[in-house]
Amino acid sequence: MRWMWIDRVVELVPRERLVAIKGVSLAEEHLHDHFRATADRPATPIMPMSLIVEGMAQSAGVLVGHAEAFREKVVLAKVSRAELSEDAIPGDQLRYTATIESMTDMGASTKGVVELIRPDADGSGTPREIGRVDLIFSHLDNNMGGVEFPERNFVFGESFRTLLRSSGVEIPE
């Protein structure tokens, strides 16, 4: 399994805002464990909220990484706030809107809105907000501890490049 929790970037305003979507599918293995049937409850496939936080982290992380042409190793350092009020189930689409609140050489803080789209019979659906996820990212090479990391950018690997390419986002050289 690839650790990719967004399917496509649908909007990118550099250094400002990124919108990404993720389709929740019953083909995802983890949905069969989350939650399995028990003696008193049938199987209940719902997208783990921790992975919704990860989806926002990837959306916001790409936005922050893009700002410096993916030269910085952008890592999630702190979940400042995560509130989700509704479960996402197979067939739903999650829509992550991440905006940069502050950014310096050391890192960035982002605000995020999570929306859920549950398609009607004709395939359409209206996004409704189901939560907020605010994050802090650190630029790993500018950490306060002065620890050195390998030169190769292991954060934005091939999977991310494929995602950006298939979303039509130009990858700065």
Add this chain to the structure above:
Amino acid sequence: MTRDEIFDNIREVLVDALALDDDEVTHDAKLIADLGAESIDILDISFKLEQAFGFKIAQGELFPEGVTQDPDFVEDGKVTDKGLGELKERLPHFDFTSLEADRSVGNVANIFTVDALVDFCERKLQAA
């Protein structure tokens, strides 16, 4: 803005950044030892102070970087005279009395109190 108003704003920032109760944020509370701040929280606090007060904070301006890793500034686990001078120059908003009494490198973080933040913000606002 009065010192009390600055303190109230800072308390709000710290309550939010460190998930504290209002009454935990006292003037002499140490951010790291008493309030549980970690290094990434310092970045978070610095972002939130910028938003609360409308000024910019440069890297290393709020809290020292690299000083305690520099062999010129630390010897045998103690901050040297040169190190102390460097810290005082870089961080005029801190009270160094406790560090002067105990030069242990682990004691450096203890000068980072809520009142030091109030001084820092007061200076920044005056300079603006």
